[in-house]
Amino acid sequence: MDVIVAKFGGTSIGNGKRIRKAAQAVVNEYMKGKKIVVVVSAIDKTTDDLLNIVTESMEDTATEKQLAEIVSMGEMTSVRIFSSAIESLGVKSEYVDPFSEKWPIITDSNLLDAKVDFKATEVKCNELMKMMDQGIIPVVCGFLGRDDEGYITTLGRGGSDITAFLLGHCLSADNVIIVTDVGGVMSTDPDRVEDAQILDEISVEEMRDLATYGAQVLHPHALQYKDPKINAKIIGFDKGDLSVPGTVIKGPSEKEMQKAIITLHVEPISVIAVVGEEILNKTGVLAELTDTLAVNEINIYGISTGQNSITVFVNKKDSERAHQIMHDVVVENEHLSSLSLGKEIAMITFNRPDFIDTPGIISDITQPLRNNNINIVEISSSETSVMIFVDWKDGKKAYELVKGVLN
Ligand code: ADP
Ligand code: ASP
Ligand code: MG
Numbered sequence: 001m002d003v004i005v006a007k008f009g010g011t012s013i014g015n016g017k018r019i020r021k022a023a024q025a026v027v028n029e030y031m032k033g034k035k036i037v038v039v040v041s042a043i044d045k046t047t048d049d050l051l052n053i054v055t056e057s058m059e060d061t062a063t064e065k066q067l068a069e070i071v072s073m074g075e076m077t078s079v080r081i082f083s084s085a086i087e088s089l090g091v092k093s094e095y096v097d098p099f100s101e102k103w104p105i106i107t108d109s110n111l112l113d114a115k116v117d118f119k120a121t122e123v124k125c126n127e128l129m130k131m132m133d134q135g136i137i138p139v140v141c142g143f144l145g146r147d148d149e150g151y152i153t154t155l156g157r158g159g160s161d162i163t164a165f166l167l168g169h170c171l172s173a174d175n176v177i178i179v180t181d182v183g184g185v186m187s188t189d190p191d192r193v194e195d196a197q198i199l200d201e202i203s204v205e206e207m208r209d210l211a212t213y214g215a216q217v218l219h220p221h222a223l224q225y226k227d228p229k230i231n232a233k234i235i236g237f238d239k240g241d242l243s244v245p246g247t248v249i250k251g252p253s254e255k256e257m258q259k260a261i262i263t264l265h266v267e268p269i270s271v272i273a274v275v276g277e278e279i280l281n282k283t284g285v286l287a288e289l290t291d292t293l294a295v296n297e298i299n300i301y302g303i304s305t306g307q308n309s310i311t312v313f314v315n316k317k318d319s320e321r322a323h324q325i326m327h328d329v330v331v332e333n334e335h336l337s338s339l340s341l342g343k344e345i346a347m348i349t350f351n352r353p354d355f356i357d358t359p360g361i362i363s364d365i366t367q368p369l370r371n372n373n374i375n376i377v378e379i380s381s382s383e384t385s386v387m388i389f390v391d392w393k394d395g396k397k398a399y400e401l402v403k404g405v406l407n
Helices: 016-031 046-058 064-088 118-124 126-133 160-170 204-212 285-295 316-332 353-357 361-371 392-406
Strands: 003-008 035-040 093-096 137-141 144-146 152-154 175-180 201-203 231-236 247-250 261-264 269-275 300-305 309-315 338-351 376-381 385-391
Touching: 003 016, 003 160, 016 035, 016 064, 016 137, 035 064, 035 126, 035 160, 046 064, 064 093, 064 137, 064 144, 064 152, 093 126, 118 126, 118 160, 126 137, 137 160, 160 175, 201 204, 204 247, 261 392, 269 316, 285 300, 285 309, 285 316, 300 376, 300 385, 309 316, 309 338, 316 338, 338 392, 361 376, 361 385, 361 392, 385 392
Parallel strands: 003 035, 003 175, 035 137, 093 137, 175 231, 201 247
Antiparallel strands: 144 152, 231 247, 261 338, 269 309, 269 338, 300 309, 338 385, 376 385
16 A cells, blocks of 8 residues: 655645645545655744744753754644644544654754664654554654654754655655645745746756755755655645645666765866966856867866866866867957866766765765875865865775775
8 A cells, every 4th residue: 555755844834724725635645545644844934933932032042952842842733733633634643743652753862953863763663654554644743853862852954854755764655745835846946036947857866966055945864765666746735735746856866876886987087277367256257168168069077266277177088179179268268368288187986875964074085095195186075976086196096095985
């Protein structure tokens, strides 16, 4: 039988009418024979309101324990109301909060930004399964956790999304549905650009990067629990129907699923450095250089900008051609003075989904390179991948050292 985890964000349960509509949508799926777990955020802006009240009443003297306990009241209230609303529609429901014996989400004791103990949580999820087997709809507090000692913890702002995907994973759910105030993931934040378009689908990898750089629509840590078997989508609350298409989140790909993938790019990379006084403040220079390379079908592996220089990383086999083409731009552009084709560089890339919540990874990687006197020409990172450029002659050794750290 299909298992659904449905998460309702603050706006989607922002008042009584919306809660009723949401509860009805849940009951409709239940009536189709689905097992369903509901995860709820705090109603509307309750979390912000509680935090503002704390600040006003005691400035910044509240302890982490007090703060976690106070903000938890947002989700503690919404589970009770949502679960009662389901019952009012004639279906059995129970709320599950951190004081409940059936509470599944176990974390470390970092009270305001807690890390999930996945193993312990997975075991405790059996309780939710048992409830569903008895025809009960569990309504679980999003955002909250409980540590070993029984203290309430929180997963960080926006953390209900993590709760939803975590439960989806532990329950081997077929579907995780995130219900929010916009119709799905859009081409950009619709609050900022009026004609933002809704996307039919987006990959886990894209979504994670988008979220990492601030798109609030999904918490960036949520997708670490998304496996390819889970169908996931983000939908708007306004239709009151969990079967609307919204935006489907695809993947992750098999490649992403591996624990860590480290690759040494097979060919050498060449660095071309362009200089010009204060080019960081000159509009359009970067575009002109990259456009010219694009028109000539030369791929750029990396780019970095400094006050007086732009460095571009291209395949060695393209480098002579790139050098010539970029030279033409430099001669024509008044802001640029000269360029040089530098040495051959090795590119090491690695991806690991859990980089996102593993502090210190970059220093773990760079330390052995430093100990072995390997100079890093350039480094760039996102929350799930790091690219390192070193001299070509150091490439193999650097690759082995990095592999050693991560395995
Ligand atoms: P919820 O309370 O349901 O968790 P959030 O406020 O956390 O909702 O996230 C939804 C908000 O994310 C939207 O109102 C929108 O302003 C913002 N947002 C930012 N970037 C995007 C995007 N690319 N697509 C959709 N929404 C976005
Ligand atoms: N209520 C919490 C917050 O506002 C968690 C969430 O909504 O996901 O951050
Ligand atoms: Mg949110």
